[in-house]
Every structure is written in C-alpha cells, then in structure tokens.
Amino acid sequence: MAYATHSGPIAIAHRGGAALAPENTLAAFGRAVALGLRYLETDVRLTRDEQLVCFHDATIDRVSDGRGPVGRHTAEELRAVRVGGEPICTLAEALAAFPRTRFTIDVKEPAAVDALAAVIRDPAVARRVCAAGAWDGQLARLRELAPDVHTALGWRTLTTLVGCSRARVRVPQWVRRAAYAHVPVRLGRLPVFADRLVPGAHAHGIKVIVWTVDDPPTMHRLLDAGVDGIISDRPDLLREVFLSRGLWHPMGEGARA
Numbered sequence: 001m002a003y004a005t006h007s008g009p010i011a012i013a014h015r016g017g018a019a020l021a022p023e024n025t026l027a028a029f030g031r032a033v034a035l036g037l038r039y040l041e042t043d044v045r046l047t048r049d050e051q052l053v054c055f056h057d058a059t060i061d062r063v064s065d066g067r068g069p070v071g072r073h074t075a076e077e078l079r080a081v082r083v084g085g086e087p088i089c090t091l092a093e094a095l096a097a098f099p100r101t102r103f104t105i106d107v108k109e110p111a112a113v114d115a116l117a118a119v120i121r122d123p124a125v126a127r128r129v130c131a132a133g134a135w136d137g138q139l140a141r142l143r144e145l146a147p148d149v150h151t152a153l154g155w156r157t158l159t160t161l162v163g164c165s166r167a168r169v170r171v172p173q174w175v176r177r178a179a180y181a182h183v184p185v186r187l188g189r190l191p192v193f194a195d196r197l198v199p200g201a202h203a204h205g206i207k208v209i210v211w212t213v214d215d216p217p218t219m220h221r222l223l224d225a226g227v228d229g230i231i232s233d234r235p236d237l238l239r240e241v242f243l244s245r246g247l248w249h250p251m252g253e254g255a256r257a
Contacts, residue, residue, distance in 0.1 A: 002127040003102045003150045004180075004207070008247050010229040011238045012039040012104055014212050015056065019233040022084030023063060024054040026097055032235045033098055036250035041104040041211075041231050043133075044091050046112050051075035052091040052119055056108070064088070092119050095128070104182075104209075104231070106133035113138050117145035132182045139178065152180040153206070161206070165197035176204040182231075183210050185218065195225040202226070216241050223247070 004010055016028025017035075029040050043056040048071055060066045060073070066081035073081075078088040095103065107113060113134070120126040126148035131139060136154030143151060153161065157175045162183065164171045181201050184192045193210050201208050210222050211231035219230055219241040232238040242248040 003130045004229075006249055008249070009223060009227060009242075010039050010209075011037055011235065011242050011248075012041050012209070012211075012229055012231040013037050013235040013238075014041050014231045014233045016040055016042065017233060017235040019214065020236060022086045024056060024088075025083055025086035026089050026094065027086045029094060029098055029101075033101060035235055035239050036248070037235050037239070038100075038249065039102050039104060039229075040094075040098065041106065042091070042094065043106040043108050044112050044116060045070040045108050046115055047071065047073055047075045047078060049074040049076075050115055052112060052115050053078055053088050054091055054094055055088060056106075058108070060088075091116070095119070095125060102128045102130070104130050104132060107131055107138065107142075108133065110134070110138055113142050114145065117142055117149075120146050120149060123148040130180060132180070136177060150180065151178045152182040152209070153178045158183070161201060162192060162194075162197065165194050165200050168196065171200040171204060173204065176206060179205070180207050180209055180228075183208055185210050185213055185222075193222075198226045213238075220245075 013032035015023035017032045021028035021031045024042050042054045044052045045055045047053055055070055059069050064081045064083045075090055081088055120129050126146045130150040131142055132152035136156050139151040139154050157177050158181055161175050161181055186192055198208050207228035209229035210227050213219055213230050213232050214234045216237055
C-alpha cells in the first residue's frame with residue numbers, strides 16, 4: 001500500500017482536520033478516517049528522549065494545557081499534557097493506529113530526520129509516508145536512510161519551481177528531485193500558488209499538492225487548475241467537493257487497527 005497509488009487528486013486532512021478536532025491528535029486522525037479520508041497530514045517534533053510526537057509548534061503553549069518547548073519534555077511527560085482534552089501522541093502510535101492510511105509528515109526540525117528514519121525503518125511503513133517541510137539535503141538524507149519513503153521537494157527546489165512559474169520561465173530539469181511539490185496557496189496575504197505552476201511541475205513528473213485550503217470555491221478552482229491534491233483543515237468540506245466532482249475514493253472499512 002504505497003502513497004498516492006490511485007489515479008486522480010488526493011484529499012489530505014491537515015493536522016488530522018484541525019477545524020474539526022484537536023489538531024495532530026488520534027481523535028483528529030480518527031475523525032478524518034471516519035469521514036473516509038485515506039490521507040492524513042501531521043507535523044513531528046523531537047522530545048527530550050528523542051521520540052517523535054505529532055505536534056506543530058516548537059512549544060506546547062498555544063494548543064495545550066502545558067508550557068515550554070516540546071524538546072524539554074519526554075514523550076511520557078507529554079502524554080499527560082492535553083490538547084483540547086486529548087493526549088499528545090507519538091508518530092509511531094499514529095502510524096500503528098491507522099495502518100491503512102497514508103501520512104504526509106511535515107518535518108519541523110533537522111534533528112527529526114534520523115528519528116523519522118528509525119520510525120519508518122520497515123519498508124511497508126515507509127511506503128505509506130511522504131515527508132515534506134524540510135531542506136533538500138535533509139530530505140535526501142531521509143531517502144538514504146529509508147529508501148522506500150516518498151518526499152516532497154525541499155525548500156530550495158520548491159522556491160525555484162514557484163519562482164519560475166511566477167516569472168513565466170521554464171522550470172529547470174534539476175528541480176525534479178522528488179515526486180511531489182507541497183505548495184502553499186498563500187503565505188499570509190501573499191499569494192504563492194499560481195495556476196501556471198501546475199503544467200510546469202507536471203512537465204517534470206512532479207505532482208502538485210496545495211495547502212492549506214478550507215473554502216470550497218478555492219478547492220474547486222484548484223481542482224480546475226489540475227492540482228494533484230489539497231490539504232485542508234476542513235476534510236468534511238473537502239470530501240463534499242470531491243464527491244460533487246466524482247473524485248471521491250473512500251477509505252472503506254478497517255482503516256483503524
């Protein structure tokens with residue numbers, strides 16, 4: 001069961017569907033799976049005892065009842081912390097809890113690369129994973145340590161792809177270092193994604209995944225432009241858009257162990 005093996009665009013629940021349940025928790029992942037999603041996105045941070053937890057921020061202050069940097073706590077200590085009433089889980093727990101899902105993993109810090117390779121050392125697990133959110137060298141190292149993993153473009157190649165599309169110049173061949181480009185629809189108020197990016201990426205065999213998109217009109221516009229996937233905090237709305245276009249591939253039964 002490899003990442004993005006079926007044809008057509010994919011629907012990805014951002015942080016498990018952060019608008020529907022506490023972000024990056026087993027509850028969020030479970031709700032997205034219950035909706036029928038096959039793809040879950042999460043962030044990973046390294047704990048003091050070098051475990052990977054599903055968590056976005058460098059500190060736990062914003063979303064939890066705890067305080068301080070993630071890296072000052074052990075995984076066991078973080079288990080007692082609550083995010084909207086839900087415990088913080090490790091990446092290994094999330095992968096094991098939902099064995100029929102694919103995970104997009106945003107690597108939030110360089111030190112997490114080796115730890116991620118250890119978690120996905122089993123080729124069957126690595127094939128379910130697409131890593132993103134890191135520099136090209138870090139993702140290259142991950143591919144060396146876990147050859148079966150999928151990755152998105154690193155920051156340098158992604159910036160080149162986006163820059164070429166906005167300048168309307170040809171994308172250089174060397175950009176094709178990974179099979180996916182995870183492109184923000186905007187950064188703050190600055191638009192990043194442009195429709196013309198899609199043919200430039202597709203010319204090099206790169207699939208375009210756009211984040212984070214929570215309104216149906218933008219979802220429809222992106223699908224009209226030919227994107228290969230959308231990451232959303234509202235997997236319920238994304239599901240409805242896919243259903244309306246005949247693109248929905250439900251997870252089916254037995255998604256959670």
